[in-house]
Amino acid sequence: MMLGAVDANASTGAARATDEPLLAARGLTKRFGGVAALDDLNLDVRNGEILGLIGPNGSGKTTFFNVVTAIYSADAGTIAFDGTDITRAASPAVYHAGISRTFQRSRLSLPLSIFDNVMIGNHKRLNQGLWFNLVRRRAFTAEFKANFAEAQALVASFDPPLATRMFEPIAGLPMIDRRRIEICRALISRPKLLLLDEPSAGMTHDETQQLMENILGVRDRMAGLTIVIVEHEMAVIERITDRCVVLNFGRKIAEGAFASVAANRQVQEAYLGLQ
């Protein structure tokens, strides 16, 4: 199954990784009718790495994210995260365990402000008690101000001008800012694992470059953050990932550093249809 050579010391990120995988999928299968979107998939995500998940359209990359975050339930197989089994956990539990994600078609709440959207991602760190929220306004005010400062600093680390517009609705913002806010929403709760689903979709080449700088910056600031990124832009994958996994028809066909994966004959066949 595993054809690409596993490159042990591909980059600095991998050097930080420990042996125990942060996320381990075993025999993971998801069928839609007769189509197996994930077919007996075994996949490890190592601590601290940036893993690129690539493959042709329909190869099961987004389905993998959706199964991990329990938007879909797996038909077979297991997912372990940080030592615990999360195969049957519901989406909120997966989030509480420390996995955050972005969506291929950005799922921000357009009428809400930038701050509101970022705070939606901070659910587990906010006091959700009805009494606290309705009656203890002084305590709420303190919590609000602390969280505002944190959210503003996070947005500013992506784009300083954006952080001056925290109470403007998302609806008027360009795509790159929406992507930034979506990533901020996923990061504000300080997850252990960040799943990025095609962050460059719908952006120009320059915007993609800027966003990738942002993502690399985040990884440097947030020690121990592990990222899985689904991406079609091979330049992006080459630039930011430590390791790649290639999917085709829901199966893993190759794994390793980008260069070795790109040289793999089966990968070339899957992408280009070479015989």
Place this chain on the structure above:
Amino acid sequence: MPSQLNKAAVSIIPGAGALALATLYLIAMLRVESQTTILVLLGIGAAVVVVAHWLGWLAPVALSFQERDDALARLAVVAVVAIAGYFREDHFVLLLLCTVLLYTVATLGLTIQFGYAGVLNFAGASFFGIGAYTSALFTQHTTVPHLVVLLVGGIMAALVGCLLLLPVLRTRGHYAAVVTIAFALLLKTFLEVNDVLGGPQGLKVKGLSMLGWSFNDNIEIGHLEMSFYVSYLAASLLMLIGAFVIVRRLERSWVGLNLDALRLDETAARCFGLNIVRWKVTAFLLGNFLIGAAGALYGMLVGFVQPNSYTFADSLIFVSILLLGGIGNPWGVVVATVIVVILPEKLQAIQEYRFLLYAALVMMVLLFRPEGLLPRPVRSYLPGWRP
């Protein structure tokens, strides 16, 4: 607007001015009897709003209501007291004002349910009626203090609402609406055949009395004589203040954010840890509590309750108030209730056609101003605060 937001403090004057004008206009409207004068007044009111909009005078008003909300709410209370003082001997006008205040409380309940959590409730009047029936039973058969009865009315509406929780949580959008419509029809039939609850004739409700003071006696202070409805107006106003504070604080908190998040995108909300069931149930029960408490006081106010007083048609009035005023904006609810309740009472010509009028109004709003007369602004957690 961003440039205005950067100023040190937003002026209260545009909002206060608009409030004063609206108060005077309302007094004039409630005072005149001749149908032609009323029509002329209506024409003037509409023209003033259109011209002000045209000249861009409405934006500062909206801004000061957004940022100086707390101060303006206090002024609005003063305005209501002023209007009540002016009409202190007029039973009819005071009853009308009480109706406006209590309908506003009920539609604030719907604002929590539909405006924030996105749970449609076409049985608003039914829960209002449940509150009224509760106060009928408790005032006739028990000696429970009437203040407690109001709370019990709200709790009963919330409890009966629990029957609807399962179907409402398992259906979406239109289907949830159909479930609540079915409930409204079933409840009406149940009340009509139930002899304990008075059948089609309904029940009498005793008037509110508190600390030995009966609200149904006229008030005399020295030479000043006042209608007994003034005391009901005070009680209704207090209830509205309470409901307004609850809705305001709810919106300006993480809970309000949760409700918005689940309304706008349930899947994304779940991926960020939101327990959808918990927050939908919270919103539904809290909304029903407000509707039921308002209904309990309304029952005491009018003195009787029957199945026909709170029908599906009345639920539609509540929903049309919500759509007309601006979904999720409590100030919009206030304005829309004033229009929807007072207009048909003053314009006798249209009284029979009032449902036609509501339908036309709602359609016009949905066509030309889909966010309602006063669209809901972006949430500001601490009014007037800026980074």
